[in-house]
Amino acid sequence: MRTRTxxxxxxxxxxxxxxxxxxxxxxxxxxxxxxxxxxxxxLAYFDNVGSLRPRxxxxxxxVTIGQVKAVDLDKDTYTAKVxxxxxxxxxxxxxxxxxxxxxxxxxxxQYISISIGGDEAFLREGERFEDTxxxxxxxxxIGKFLLGAVRQSG
Amino acid sequence: MKLDVIDRLAWFGRSGLDFxxxxxxxxxxxxxxxxxxxxxxxxxxxxxxQLYNVxxxxxxxxxxxxxxxxxxxGLQGYTILVHYGSEGAVGQLVALSLVRELGPVVTALxxxxxxxxxxxxxxxxxxxxxxxxxxxxxxxxxxxRIIAPRFxxxxxxxxxxxxxxxxxxxxxxxFVGIDWxxxxxxxxxxxxxxxxxxxxxxxxxxxxxxVFGIVVTWIAVFQGYDATSTSEGISxxxxxxxxxxxxxxxxxxxxLTAVMFSGL
Numbered sequence: 001m002r003t004r005t006x007x008x009x010x011x012x013x014x015x016x017x018x019x020x021x022x023x024x025x026x027x028x029x030x031x032x033x034x035x036x037x038x039x040x041x042x043l044a045y046f047d048n049v050g051s052l053r054p055r056x057x058x059x060x061x062x063v064t065i066g067q068v069k070a071v072d073l074d075k076d077t078y079t080a081k082v083x084x085x086x087x088x089x090x091x092x093x094x095x096x097x098x099x100x101x102x103x104x105x106x107x108x109x110q111y112i113s114i115s116i117g118g119d120e121a122f123l124r125e126g127e128r129f130e131d132t133x134x135x136x137x138x139x140x141x142i143g144k145f146l147l148g149a150v151r152q153s154g
Numbered sequence: 155m156k157l158d159v160i161d162r163l164a165w166f167g168r169s170g171l172d173f174x175x176x177x178x179x180x181x182x183x184x185x186x187x188x189x190x191x192x193x194x195x196x197x198x199x200x201x202x203x204q205l206y207n208v209x210x211x212x213x214x215x216x217x218x219x220x221x222x223x224x225x226x227x228g229l230q231g232y233t234i235l236v237h238y239g240s241e242g243a244v245g246q247l248v249a250l251s252l253v254r255e256l257g258p259v260v261t262a263l264x265x266x267x268x269x270x271x272x273x274x275x276x277x278x279x280x281x282x283x284x285x286x287x288x289x290x291x292x293x294x295x296x297x298x299r300i301i302a303p304r305f306x307x308x309x310x311x312x313x314x315x316x317x318x319x320x321x322x323x324x325x326x327x328x329f330v331g332i333d334w335x336x337x338x339x340x341x342x343x344x345x346x347x348x349x350x351x352x353x354x355x356x357x358x359x360x361x362x363x364x365v366f367g368i369v370v371t372w373i374a375v376f377q378g379y380d381a382t383s384t385s386e387g388i389s390x391x392x393x394x395x396x397x398x399x400x401x402x403x404x405x406x407x408x409x410l411t412a413v414m415f416s417g418l
Contacts, residue, residue, distance in 0.1 A: 003199060003202070006202055006203060006206050007202055009206055009210050010202050010205045010206050010209070010210060012210075013205070013206075013209050013210045013213060013311075013314065014314065016213075016314070016318060017313070017314030017315070017317055017318055018314075020314075020317040020318045020320070020321040021317050021356075021360075023321050024253075024317060024320060024321060024352075024356050025352055025356070027343070027346075027347075028249055028253070028320075028321075028324060028346055028347065028350050028356070029347065029350045029351060029352040029355065029356055030346075030347030030348070030350070055348070055351070057348070109348070
């Protein structure tokens with residue numbers, strides 16, 4: 001009888017540990033079987049990506065439709081090449097759409113927002129956004145503003 | 155005067171050699187305990203008993219500490235981040251610091267204090283009362299019968315305890331942040347889910363706790379086995395277990411963090 005209670009206790013402990021791992025996977029790291037669905041890749045070249053990092057979200061009309069897969073420097077054009085993984089269901093992005101890097105809140109993290117164009121043709125796997133808008137760098141804005149203010153007073 | 159310097163040099167050399175010797179002995183000891191032939195067959199009951207002693211009985215202190223550490227992190231993070239209007243990042247702060255650092259490290263420190271010292275004292279007393287040598291006398295290998303189940307129980311328990319610590323801590327932080335301080339629930343959890351990666355953060359945290367489990371239990375059983383057979387010797391061995399394993403955990407944590415998270 002004594003070994004039985006011991007084994008039940010240890011079994012409960014093990015179960016608790018595994019349950020905790022499952023909670024971590026789903027609730028904390030947002031791992032879900034659904035999001036592992038099919039995606040297709042689109043490219044975009046930016047002059048400046050700011051602090052955009054892999055796994056940043058890609059939103060259209062504020063709804064997340066994919067995530068950034070990789071951010072690399074394109075050595076030939078000196079621009080940043082961003083590889084995006086878009087959910088397969090969203091297969092109707094017009095080819096003249098704009099990809100812009102925006103910031104969530106004043107100090108929040110940066111993500112890519114896609115504004116829809118009007119073309120009838122849609123972007124296919126591996127194609128790129130022609131129209132991109134770089135990240136807003138706060139220091140550059142302040143610099144421009146100061147320069148403008150100096151020029152006005154002078 | 156000159157002799158004094160040479161004496162000191164000799165002392166340094168001697169303690170260095172002593173250190174090397176005990177390191178070598180503990181390495182051999184670990185090897186024998188793990189890879190002794192026949193292994194585990196028919197010894198499940200011994201392992202269950204030790205899992206109960208080492209794991210389940212440490213569960214309460216680990217859960218309670220996890221809860222309070224998570225709550226304190228939430229409170230402290232909020233009081234600072236609210237100045238910048240980004241109290242939504244409290245969840246991220248709590249989850250990342252728990253999963254990457256505090257979970258494995260604090261659990262290992264508690265584990266050394268709660269389970270490691272008990273293991274050392276138990277084995278030390280067995281040695282002092284000559285139970286170990288009587289076992290050898292009747293042909294039972296104490297490394298197999300006493301040391302191996304305790305070692306494996308520690309190695310299995312540590313990661314489980316650390317994960318439970320993390321979950322309880324994050325929910326403690328969520329309780330303080332959402333229910334008490336009024337952070338919007340959606341931004342709290344989505345901030346966590348966006349910043350925590352299953353492999354990079356949680357996986358590495360589990361690897362860390364596994365390493366700590368091995369080191370702490372190794373030190374604990376070796377110190378017990380190597381204790382001088384007096385009451386003073388057992389007391390010294392127990393102290394050494396806690397001191398050595400705390401230092402080893404903190405030092406290893408720095409190295410592991412540098413290897414795992416330097417690229418993130």
